[in-house]
Amino acid sequence: MFEKNQPIDVVIIGGGFSGSKMAVDLLQNHQARSVVLIEKNEGMIGGGLAYGTACADNMHQTNLPASRMKGTSYNLDFDFLSGFEDKFSPDRRKVMNRREYGEFIKRRLARMKARYDDFQIIQGEVHDIKEKGHFNIVSLADGTEIKARHTVIATGNSELKRLPCLSDEVLSDPDIAERVTVNQWDVNEKSKLKNIPRYGSVLIVGTGLSGDDAFRSLLHSGFRGNVIMASRNGYRHFPYRNKHKDLKPYRNSVPAFMWQIRAGNYSPKEVLQSALNEFEQLTGIHVNSETGQLRRRTLWERASQTIRPVPYSSEEVLNDWQRYVPEIAEFLGPKEFGKVISHYGALLNTLRVGAGYDVSREIRNAQKLGARPFLSIKAANLMDVRLSSAGQKLNVTYKDTETGEEQVWQVDHIISSLGPNYDFSHSNHSLWQNLYRRGYASTHATGVGLDVNKNGLLAGAKTITAIGPVTAGQRMLDDGIIGPPAYSVPGMSSSIDRAREAVAQKIRKSVSRNQGAAPKLSPELERLKYAW
Ligand SMILES: Cc1cc2nc3c(=O)[nH]c(=O)nc-3n(C[C@H](O)[C@H](O)[C@H](O)COP(=O)(O)OP(=O)(O)OC[C@H]3O[C@@H](n4cnc5c(N)ncnc54)[C@H](O)[C@@H]3O)c2cc1C
Structure with a gap:
C-alpha cells in the first residue's frame, strides 16, 4: 500500500502500445497527477507483444505503412509519438521495423518518466482487481497491492488461439x-x-x-x-497495393445493400448476398456466400464488356463500408451480427489485412x-x-x-500461429478468471472481447476501463471496424482517446471528493520499479 493510504490516480496494466499511449497522453494533458504502468515483461515495455524487443526480431516489419502507425490523438495539441516523422519518414508505402518502433515508444516513456515524478513503471503481473467504494485494489502475483482511483486494462494480445x-x-x-x-x-x-x-x-x-x-x-x-x-x-x-491510392468507392453514394437494409424488407442472408455481389463488382473478387471460397475474376470475365473494369482493392471497399457497419449491426442485432462475423471471420481477415x-x-x-x-x-x-x-x-x-x-x-x-484469442471467458489466467467471477467482466454480445461501453468502462464495474484489442467487439459496433484493423494502431487510437477522456473526468470527480497530495510510491513498490 502507499504511504498515508493515498490512491494512485490511474493504474495501467500492460505496457504495450495501448498502455503506453494512455499513460503518455494522460500525463501530457495533465489529466492525472499520478500514473503507474505495470508491465510483466521488461522486453515488452513500450512495444508490447507486437513491437517489444522480447518478441519482434530484426526482420519483423509492421504490416501497415509508417504513415498509419503514428497513433495521433485527435483532440490534443501534441503527438503521442512526437519526433516520429524524423525517425521513420512516414511514407505512404514504407513499412517499419517492428522492433525499432517498439524501442521508439519505450524511449518516449523514458522521457516521460524523467519529466514527471509521479509517473512510474513497475514490474509485475496483475492477477486480480477488486473494487472498494470509489477505488479499486490491483493485486500483483507476488501479493503486492496498489490502491487506484481508476484502473485501465491494456493487456492486449496476451491470449493466443490454439487447436x-x-x-x-x-x-x-x-x-x-x-x-x-x-x-x-x-x-x-x-x-x-x-x-x-x-x-x-x-x-x-x-x-x-x-x-x-x-x-x-x-x-x-x-x-x-x-x-x-x-x-x-x-x-x-x-498484399497491399504498391501504390495505395485510398480510393473511396462511395464518395457520393450509398451502397445498394444499405438501401435494402433501410427499406427493411430483406432477410440478413439476402442483404449479405447483395453486399457480396456489390463487392465483386467493385473488386473483381467473387466470394461464395455458402462456402466462403474466394475466386478472382478470370481475364476473360474481366475483358468481357458487361463487367466494369476493377478499380478498387478489397481494403478500399471495406474501409468505405466501415461507416455503415454500426447501422448494419443495429439492423441485425449484436448477437446475429457477431455470428456473421465469426462465420466470415477468416474471409474478412483475408480481404482486409494486407x-x-x-x-x-x-x-x-x-x-x-x-x-x-x-x-x-x-x-x-x-x-x-x-x-x-x-x-x-x-x-x-x-x-x-x-x-x-x-x-x-x-x-x-x-x-x-493462429494469432490472438479475444474470448476471455475460458482463460487460464487468474486475472480474467477473477474479473469474470466478480462480475466485472463479461463477454461482449458479438462474442468478441469484453462487454464495455463506448468509453471502455467494463459493463459490471465502476472504476475499471479496458482499452485495445480486448474491446474489439464494441469497436465493431461503435466505429464499424471489423477484424484485425480493430486491433491495429490506427484502428484503436481514437477509442483509446475516448477512454482517456472518460477516465480523466472520473479522476477529476474522485480527486475533488478526496482532496490531498499526489501519492508517493511505497518502499514496497519502489523495489519493483524498472531500473532504466
Ligand atoms: C505479431 C503482431 C504484429 C502486429 N503488427 C501490427 C502492425 O504492424 N501494425 C498495427 O497497426 N498493428 C499490428 N498488430 C496489432 C497490435 O494488436 C496493435 O498494434 C498493438 O500493438 C496492441 O497493443 P496493446 O498494447 O493493446 O497490446 P500488447 O502489445 O499485446 O501489449 C499488452 C502488454 O500487456 C502485458 N500484460 C498482459 N497481461 C498482463 C498482466 N496480467 N500483468 C501485467 N502485464 C500484462 C503484456 O506483457 C504486454 O506487454 C500486431 C499484432 C501482433 C500480435
Whole structure:
C-alpha cells in the first residue's frame, strides 16, 4: 500500500502500445497527477507483444505503412509519438521495423518518466482487481497491492488461439512439447526453433499474418527445409497495393445493400448476398456466400464488356463500408451480427489485412519450385498430433478441405500461429478468471472481447476501463471496424482517446471528493520499479 493510504490516480496494466499511449497522453494533458504502468515483461515495455524487443526480431516489419502507425490523438495539441516523422519518414508505402518502433515508444516513456515524478513503471503481473467504494485494489502475483482511483486494462494480445489437437493435455508429453511452439513470440519458446534440423520439415498452423511472422523467423534463422502452412480454408491475405491510392468507392453514394437494409424488407442472408455481389463488382473478387471460397475474376470475365473494369482493392471497399457497419449491426442485432462475423471471420481477415510487399515477396518466392525453404499452403483441418513410432517426428492427421480425404503429414516441428484469442471467458489466467467471477467482466454480445461501453468502462464495474484489442467487439459496433484493423494502431487510437477522456473526468470527480497530495510510491513498490 502507499504511504498515508493515498490512491494512485490511474493504474495501467500492460505496457504495450495501448498502455503506453494512455499513460503518455494522460500525463501530457495533465489529466492525472499520478500514473503507474505495470508491465510483466521488461522486453515488452513500450512495444508490447507486437513491437517489444522480447518478441519482434530484426526482420519483423509492421504490416501497415509508417504513415498509419503514428497513433495521433485527435483532440490534443501534441503527438503521442512526437519526433516520429524524423525517425521513420512516414511514407505512404514504407513499412517499419517492428522492433525499432517498439524501442521508439519505450524511449518516449523514458522521457516521460524523467519529466514527471509521479509517473512510474513497475514490474509485475496483475492477477486480480477488486473494487472498494470509489477505488479499486490491483493485486500483483507476488501479493503486492496498489490502491487506484481508476484502473485501465491494456493487456492486449496476451491470449493466443490454439487447436484442440495441440491442447495442454497433448503437450503434457514432453517429447511432443519440445517439438511444438505454442507461442512464437515467447522468448523461451523461440529457442526451440534452433533444434529443428536445417533441412527438416515444419508445419505452421495458420495462413495469416502470424503464420507469415513464423515463416520469416524460420527463413532468417537459416532454415532451408520444407514448410507447410495450413488452415481450414487456406486463405492468404492479399498484399497491399504498391501504390495505395485510398480510393473511396462511395464518395457520393450509398451502397445498394444499405438501401435494402433501410427499406427493411430483406432477410440478413439476402442483404449479405447483395453486399457480396456489390463487392465483386467493385473488386473483381467473387466470394461464395455458402462456402466462403474466394475466386478472382478470370481475364476473360474481366475483358468481357458487361463487367466494369476493377478499380478498387478489397481494403478500399471495406474501409468505405466501415461507416455503415454500426447501422448494419443495429439492423441485425449484436448477437446475429457477431455470428456473421465469426462465420466470415477468416474471409474478412483475408480481404482486409494486407502485408507489406517485402513479406509477400518472400512468401511468393518460397512457393516457387526449387526454392529453399520451400513453402506450400494447404487448406486442411488438423485433427490429431502424435509422436511417430520411431519417436523422432510428429505425425499430424488432417482432413484435406478440398478432397475430404484423411491424410498424415510427418514433420519435425509445429508452430501454432493462429494469432490472438479475444474470448476471455475460458482463460487460464487468474486475472480474467477473477474479473469474470466478480462480475466485472463479461463477454461482449458479438462474442468478441469484453462487454464495455463506448468509453471502455467494463459493463459490471465502476472504476475499471479496458482499452485495445480486448474491446474489439464494441469497436465493431461503435466505429464499424471489423477484424484485425480493430486491433491495429490506427484502428484503436481514437477509442483509446475516448477512454482517456472518460477516465480523466472520473479522476477529476474522485480527486475533488478526496482532496490531498499526489501519492508517493511505497518502499514496497519502489523495489519493483524498472531500473532504466
Ligand atoms: C505479431 C503482431 C504484429 C502486429 N503488427 C501490427 C502492425 O504492424 N501494425 C498495427 O497497426 N498493428 C499490428 N498488430 C496489432 C497490435 O494488436 C496493435 O498494434 C498493438 O500493438 C496492441 O497493443 P496493446 O498494447 O493493446 O497490446 P500488447 O502489445 O499485446 O501489449 C499488452 C502488454 O500487456 C502485458 N500484460 C498482459 N497481461 C498482463 C498482466 N496480467 N500483468 C501485467 N502485464 C500484462 C503484456 O506483457 C504486454 O506487454 C500486431 C499484432 C501482433 C500480435
